[in-house]
Amino acid sequence: MKVKIHLYTRFERFWHWFQAFLIIFLLLSGFEVHGSLKLFGYARACYWHNLAGWTLLILTAFAIFWHLTTGQWRHYQPTFGNLEKIVHYYLYGILKGEPHPFHKSPERKLNPLQALSYLFLKVVLLPLQFVSGILYYYYNDWINWGLTTRLDGVAMLHTAVAFVLLIFLVVHIYLTTTGGSLLAYTLAMITGWEEVEENV
Amino acid sequence: MDCLVCHDTTGSYRKFPTACGDPVYKERKFGKKVFPAVDLRKVARKVGKTSRTTCGRCHFYGGGGDGVKHGDLDSSLFKAGKELDVHMDVKGLNYSCSTCHVARTHQISGRYYSRPAAGKHQFALPADDGWRLACESCHSRAPHKNIEILNHHTAKVACQTCHIPRYARGGVFTKMWWDWSTAGKFTAAGKPIVKKDKAGNVIYHSKKGDMRWAENVVPEYFWYNGRMSYLHEGDKVKPSARPLELNSLQGDYADKNARIFPFKVMRGKQPYDPVEQSLLIPYLFGKKGTGAYWADYDWVKACRVGMEEAGLPFSGKVDFIETAMYWPITHMIAPKEKALSCAVCHRRNNGRLENLRGFYLPGRDRWSFIDRSGWVLLGLTVLALLLHAGLRFVNSKRRQDGGKS
Numbered sequence: 017m018k019v020k021i022h023l024y025t026r027f028e029r030f031w032h033w034f035q036a037f038l039i040i041f042l043l044l045s046g047f048e049v050h051g052s053l054k055l056f057g058y059a060r061a062c063y064w065h066n067l068a069g070w071t072l073l074i075l076t077a078f079a080i081f082w083h084l085t086t087g088q089w090r091h092y093q094p095t096f097g098n099l100e101k102i103v104h105y106y107l108y109g110i111l112k113g114e115p116h117p118f119h120k121s122p123e124r125k126l127n128p129l130q131a132l133s134y135l136f137l138k139v140v141l142l143p144l145q146f147v148s149g150i151l152y153y154y155y156n157d158w159i160n161w162g163l164t165t166r167l168d169g170v171a172m173l174h175t176a177v178a179f180v181l182l183i184f185l186v187v188h189i190y191l192t193t194t195g196g197s198l199l200a201y202t203l204a205m206i207t208g209w210e211e212v213e214e215n216v
Numbered sequence: 217m218d219c220l221v222c223h224d225t226t227g228s229y230r231k232f233p234t235a236c237g238d239p240v241y242k243e244r245k246f247g248k249k250v251f252p253a254v255d256l257r258k259v260a261r262k263v264g265k266t267s268r269t270t271c272g273r274c275h276f277y278g279g280g281g282d283g284v285k286h287g288d289l290d291s292s293l294f295k296a297g298k299e300l301d302v303h304m305d306v307k308g309l310n311y312s313c314s315t316c317h318v319a320r321t322h323q324i325s326g327r328y329y330s331r332p333a334a335g336k337h338q339f340a341l342p343a344d345d346g347w348r349l350a351c352e353s354c355h356s357r358a359p360h361k362n363i364e365i366l367n368h369h370t371a372k373v374a375c376q377t378c379h380i381p382r383y384a385r386g387g388v389f390t391k392m393w394w395d396w397s398t399a400g401k402f403t404a405a406g407k408p409i410v411k412k413d414k415a416g417n418v419i420y421h422s423k424k425g426d427m428r429w430a431e432n433v434v435p436e437y438f439w440y441n442g443r444m445s446y447l448h449e450g451d452k453v454k455p456s457a458r459p460l461e462l463n464s465l466q467g468d469y470a471d472k473n474a475r476i477f478p479f480k481v482m483r484g485k486q487p488y489d490p491v492e493q494s495l496l497i498p499y500l501f502g503k504k505g506t507g508a509y510w511a512d513y514d515w516v517k518a519c520r521v522g523m524e525e526a527g528l529p530f531s532g533k534v535d536f537i538e539t540a541m542y543w544p545i546t547h548m549i550a551p552k553e554k555a556l557s558c559a560v561c562h563r564r565n566n567g568r569l570e571n572l573r574g575f576y577l578p579g580r581d582r583w584s585f586i587d588r589s590g591w592v593l594l595g596l597t598v599l600a601l602l603l604h605a606g607l608r609f610v611n612s613k614r615r616q617d618g619g620k621s
Binding site: 059063153159187190 | 367369469558559562564576578582587590591601611615
């Protein structure tokens with residue numbers, strides 16, 4: 017039996033989509049600043065990239081507050097027990113038409129692989145990007161802070177993490193098509209409601 | 217000291233070219249030009265503040281002619297428009313030289329050989345101590361209101377770099393190349409040769425050799441902390457693949473006082489002693505038979521007299537060596553609309569900073585390791601996902617078909 021459950025609250029959905037937009041925009045404008053694309057023009061790319069970066073930082077501050085106050089952070093606690101099963105499912109089971117080994121519920125929304133990778137995104141990738149981005153932004157002031165005045169280290173890190181984020185994004189988008197229908201997961205993130213197999 | 221040369225306000229105070237700095241006491245001719253006698257009484261009664269006219273009388277003609285030497289100081293600045301120089305614009309701010317080159321007890325602020333122009337007062341505000349040669353002293357280090365990121369450049373890029381997109385913009389050509397080695401050619405009839413280009417610049421002169429001129433020139437850019445070191449007479453120098461630097465710029469990327477600064481690079485060929493390995497000082501101007509090059513046209517004789525006068529050794533051999541000299545470009549600030557735009561520097565190829573390497577410039581530089589592995593990994597990921605999607609699709613088709621049959 018399939019049932020519909022309410023998985024994603026309004027703030028969570030807003031946060032998700034706004035963050036998605038900002039990250040995609042930061043990647044586009046960032047790669048223009050890096051010289052890989054031509055889209056907005058250099059001045060605008062820089063300006064909007066900075067603005068989007070600060071916006072993402074503020075959004076993240078709100079998200080952290082929300083996670084802490086609502087206890088939602090628990091969803092990201094990694095569990096390694098069933099990780100293997102999930103990996104096996106995506107590499108093999110899904111091709112065979114086997115059911116997903118994980119049962120979503122409002123108490124546990126994320127499967128172990130999701131929990132682990134989102135945790136990595138949140139505590140490693142994005143913070144790295146924030147720290148290197150802020151340093152990059154204040155480059156002109158490093159002299160006053162007594163730092164080295166070589167830009168390359170920070171820029172190198174910022175670019176490398178951007179590539180990881182880009183690959184993350186591509187895989188993430190692909191995995192949204194693995195629900196009951198191609199758009200099922202995407203719709204769930206829009207409406208908040210997801211159809212799941214009734215837990216037995 | 218001649219006070220009138222700076223403090224004359226009548227514009228009639230003139231010196232005679234070969235009179236060792238004396239003014240024109242009696243009407244005299246120099247070539248075809250007539251120099252009227254100066255009315256010293258009138259001039260003396262009209263002394264006043266210095267002006268672009270008095271300073272420019274010397275500085276615009278450095279190197280023997282209008283605009284020859286600097287490229288950013290020439291007679292077009294006597295009556296500058298805003299397009300040429302926003303500060304010396306006669307209809308606008310109409311600054312005189314000493315508005316920026318503040319003089320106190322006749323110490324005119326400016327670079328003095330190896331002493332930086334702004335000295336300790338690099339970023340001083342006028343209220344601080346009255347010195348205000350640096351752009352920052354009037355404008356602060358964050359002068360840009362609309363585009364914040366421009367203010368993020370001031371630690372690495374000098375104001376002049378962005379605000380003087382080209383020099384020699386006022387219609388006066390500046391000399392870019394002077395090859396002494398070709399001097400001394402004559403017509404079959406033994407007459408000196410003088411060739412001019414369409415604009416009237418001398419491009420060959422028997423006395424001087426080949427010359428090249430340019431206007432609207434794009435500067436060359438180097439790291440510069442305001443100090444230069446100079447080659448001195450008698451210094452030992454070796455020919456190398458690169459032109460010999462007559463002055464070398466101090467500062468590099470790691471130097472916190474250095475900025476990227478625009479320069480005119482004056483190149484040419486000069487007499488050189490290959491045995492003593494030093495530049496030669498030829499005796500140029502004099503009467504026939506004295507050895508003066510411009511009379512006798514004999515390099516060896518001219519150098520013998522010149523080096524003897526300087527008290528330096530001379531082997532008797534004259535060669536020519538290619539030299540380069542750096543002239544900071546700091547005047548002819550264009551209106552803000554003409555300032556360099558981002559992509560002039562921040563671009564993969566053919567940017568203005570193309571030749572300035574050894575630091576990371578966003579948009580120009582990348583690490584092939586990171587970029588290549590990034591794109592390869594992305595490509596592999598997409599391939600893997602496509603494969604996965606293909607298998608999913610085929611298998612689900614097969615399952616459906618299997619279900620049907």
